Amino acid sequence: MFENITEDRGQVGIGTLIVFIAMVLVAAIAAGVLVNTAGFLQATAEDAGQQSVNKVTNRVDVVSVHGVVNASSPSTVDNVNLTVRLAAGSGSVSLNNTSIKYLSADTATTLTNNNSVTADNINWENATTDEFAVRKIADDDTSFPILNGQADRFEVVINTSVVEGTSKNGLQTGESVTLEITSRNGGTSQVILTMPQQLAGKEDGDPVAL
Structure with missing residues (x-):
């Protein structure tokens, strides 16, 4: 009985590890997308701000x-x-x-x-x-x-x-x-x-x- 419990626990541990690794990979990809999007939005906002200034001053x-x-x-x-x-x-x-x-x-x-x-x-x-x-x-x-x-x-x-x-x-x-x-x-x-x-x-x- 004790041997069967030990084997079940090992299988659960491997599955949990796989899920954890997958979550880390997904989080890393999402973080990269967010960083790229933030940079794009910042550059767009700066361009729009400069264009607005030019329209008022130039x-x-x-x-x-x-x-x-x-x-x-x-x-x-x-x-x-x-x-x-x-x-x-x-x-x-x-x-x-x-x-x-x-x-x-x-x-x-x-x-x-x-x-x-x-x-x-x-x-x-x-x-x-x-x-x-x-x-x-x-x-x-x-x-x-x-x-x-x-x-x-x-x-x-x-x-x-x-x-x-x-x-x-x-x-x-x-x-x-x-x-x-x-x-x-x-x-x-x-x-x-x-x-x-x-x-x-x-x-x-x-x-x-x-």
Whole structure:
């Protein structure tokens, strides 16, 4: 009787050992999966956080805006000029990789920088309805068209007579346009402009505050 009990206990001990080893292996595999998953989630969270920071900080500020009069009948503003600089705390922003969402009563489009009309003296002959131009005002380190310092000042020029279509020759008195300037990283600045009432009597090329 005692011999049979001894044999049973030995069999139970081996089975328990096998189960224990299996549990250890499963726990080790699970731990490895958890560590890998935690690392992946941490990296994803860091990337998402950096992207969110870039969208808030990497953008431009609009310092001033003026229009240029086209003394047609009726008189219109056919150029909108925006002086821009880096927003506080922003990294470098390339205006080559910046887009502008243009929204008026008659037109909705997205404008991109056209290098063929980017010069100190802008020629719009080859410009299309979805383009803007850039010229430098202040650029100490010749980074144009990349804003990389608070001292940099560039001018964004939108020919509204091209964007709106030649039938309108630009924006008329009282009309409004909304501009959303978005950098490559997603940082956005918005400006809403209303054309002034004192366009009548102005000559071609006269500047007006917007």
